[in-house]
Amino acid sequence: MSYWEIFTWLTVIILGLGSIMVFLLFVRDIKIILKKFRED
Amino acid sequence: MYSLAIIDYIIVIGYLSGMIGVGVWFAKKHTDFEDFFLAGRSLTTPILITTLISTYYGIDVLFGDTQLAFTDGVVAWFGYARPTYAFFLIAALLLAKRLREKDFKSLPDILYLYYGNKARYVGALTSFIYSLPALSLYGFGMLAEVALGWEPIFGMLILGGIALVYTLTGGFWAVALTDSIQFVMMCLVIAIAFPFAMNFIGGFDSMIELLPESYFDTLGDLNIFLIIIYASTGLSILVEPTFYQRIFAAKSYKNVRNALIIGIFIWGSYDWIITILAMSAKTAVLQGLLPTDVAPDAALLTVVIAALPAGIVGLFIAGVLSTEMSTLDSYCLVAGGNVSYDIYKPAFKPDVSDKELIKITRYGVLLSWILGFGMATAFKQMLGLWVFLSSILISSTLVPILLGLYIKKFRKPLAGFISSGSGLFSTIILNIYIMAKGTFDPLEETYIVQWFGIDFLQEFVMYITVPISLIGFIIGLLIERRIEK
Numbered sequence: 001m002s003y004w005e006i007f008t009w010l011t012v013i014i015l016g017l018g019s020i021m022v023f024l025l026f027v028r029d030i031k032i033i034l035k036k037f038r039e040d
Numbered sequence: 041m042y043s044l045a046i047i048d049y050i051i052v053i054g055y056l057s058g059m060i061g062v063g064v065w066f067a068k069k070h071t072d073f074e075d076f077f078l079a080g081r082s083l084t085t086p087i088l089i090t091t092l093i094s095t096y097y098g099i100d101v102l103f104g105d106t107q108l109a110f111t112d113g114v115v116a117w118f119g120y121a122r123p124t125y126a127f128f129l130i131a132a133l134l135l136a137k138r139l140r141e142k143d144f145k146s147l148p149d150i151l152y153l154y155y156g157n158k159a160r161y162v163g164a165l166t167s168f169i170y171s172l173p174a175l176s177l178y179g180f181g182m183l184a185e186v187a188l189g190w191e192p193i194f195g196m197l198i199l200g201g202i203a204l205v206y207t208l209t210g211g212f213w214a215v216a217l218t219d220s221i222q223f224v225m226m227c228l229v230i231a232i233a234f235p236f237a238m239n240f241i242g243g244f245d246s247m248i249e250l251l252p253e254s255y256f257d258t259l260g261d262l263n264i265f266l267i268i269i270y271a272s273t274g275l276s277i278l279v280e281p282t283f284y285q286r287i288f289a290a291k292s293y294k295n296v297r298n299a300l301i302i303g304i305f306i307w308g309s310y311d312w313i314i315t316i317l318a319m320s321a322k323t324a325v326l327q328g329l330l331p332t333d334v335a336p337d338a339a340l341l342t343v344v345i346a347a348l349p350a351g352i353v354g355l356f357i358a359g360v361l362s363t364e365m366s367t368l369d370s371y372c373l374v375a376g377g378n379v380s381y382d383i384y385k386p387a388f389k390p391d392v393s394d395k396e397l398i399k400i401t402r403y404g405v406l407l408s409w410i411l412g413f414g415m416a417t418a419f420k421q422m423l424g425l426w427v428f429l430s431s432i433l434i435s436s437t438l439v440p441i442l443l444g445l446y447i448k449k450f451r452k453p454l455a456g457f458i459s460s461g462s463g464l465f466s467t468i469i470l471n472i473y474i475m476a477k478g479t480f481d482p483l484e485e486t487y488i489v490q491w492f493g494i495d496f497l498q499e500f501v502m503y504i505t506v507p508i509s510l511i512g513f514i515i516g517l518l519i520e521r522r523i524e525k
Contacts, residue, residue, distance in 0.1 A: 005244040011309035019227030025086035
């Protein structure tokens with residue numbers, strides 16, 4: 001496996017896991033915001 | 041054209057319906073203009089990451105990075121994408137803090153505070169022109185043609201129309217929320233596409249074996265001046281209207297800083313994977329797996345659609361639609377705000393109510409979409425158009441905004457107005473001159489004019505116009521000082 005390929009797999013992991021983690025945090029925040037909208 | 045399975049259609053239609061649903065849900069929930077335009081300044085770090093990344097990607101994905109990667113290799117990431125992260129870091133550590141010190145609502149708002157209404161109008165005009173969604177609509181046309189077999193104009197009307205509907209109805213809340221869903225879709229499909237693309241071409245080693253060595257040269261075959269030019273397009277971050285809008289919409293400076301620093305890693309990974317995917321498209325062409333006449337800017341779409349199985353293709357198309365929609369909605373909204381908040385309010389009705397301001401913003405969104413559609417159908421050279429639009433913005437706002445933000449004694453109305461006006465004027469004149477007198481080079485995909493034996497590319501314009509804007513600023517300062525004395 002070349003360094004190029006190892007680097008690419010590393011970016012695949014960062015992108016895949018990173019986007020899921022950010023999205024989960026987003027869901028946590030948006031729940032609070034939507035609740036505020038419903039109350040208004 | 042790839043023929044889609046029913047499951048792919050179900051996924052795409054489900055996604056598009058969801059986007060409209062979000063817009064409709066938010067339609068009646070806005071309390072005032074700040075809520076409609078800046079989501080009540082309440083964006084948290086995760087929402088900022090998702091909306092910043094999904095908005096900034098779109099144009100680059102389809103026209104910049106992948107096109108360059110297909111024709112030149114990894115230099116697309118090292119020369120074109122990587123320098124942008126340095127500008128993001130500068131923005132995170134230096135610029136965002138300054139921008140949060142006052143309650144700005146838009147980029148021209150800054151020009152107004154430091155230089156008065158004249159500079160604000162020039163800024164509003166350039167921000168409006170820059171934000172016209174011509175490239176996104178063109179992207180929709182291309183996607184519809186490659187993936188769905190539609191006429192490009194139908195793709196623009198239907199797909200671009202859906203983004204228009206939820207932006208018009210839901211404002212920035214709808215934009216931020218849909219951006220977040222679009223973010224996760226676009227990132228995941230690109231991550232998933234990589235192993236499938238490698239499988240399609242017979243592994244990563246096939247690329248190393250078949251592609252010329254220069255494809256793995258970090259500086260490639262490109263001439264150093266062109267690399268500097270590509271790298272300096274990242275300068276636009278420092279005066280990007282949608283980027284500013286997100287900084288203003290954040291809960292605090294800390295949220296912006298954290299979002300940008302985390303975002304750099306996701307940006308970098310995304311850029312690298314699409315670079316590799318475009319290179320795999322080139323490999324597939326050399327292997328005879330893809331036709332030789334694949335357009336460089338459609339390379340990514342073509343290879344991924346050919347490599348992915350049914351169901352995942354639907355997700356990928358929804359992901360690419362997301363990439364374009366999140367860009368189009370954000371730019372339309374900024375353009376709408378330029379019309380209402382930066383031009384209509386100060387010039388015609390300073391005491392305008394929030395309700396009317398929201399209505400005018402919606403008209404502005406619609407106007408920008410119609411003009412963008414006209415440009416997308418009229419212009420043939422989208423890359424040239426993109427260079428023209430970004431050089432207009434950079435040349436007319438970079439100097440007055442950065443100098444105004446950092447040097448108090450430079451905040452003189454005439455300096456700001458002459459600087460932005462001369463930047464705008466010189467950019468238009470130079471671009472028209474190069475397009476009229478120069479020749480179009482299909483290899484470089486740009487207009488070239490010969491000056492003193494040197495090939496002067498259209499991309500070089502801002503190297504003349506930004507200094508002109510700086511000279512204009514200095515002249516304005518000197519005149520102001522003379523008047524004061």
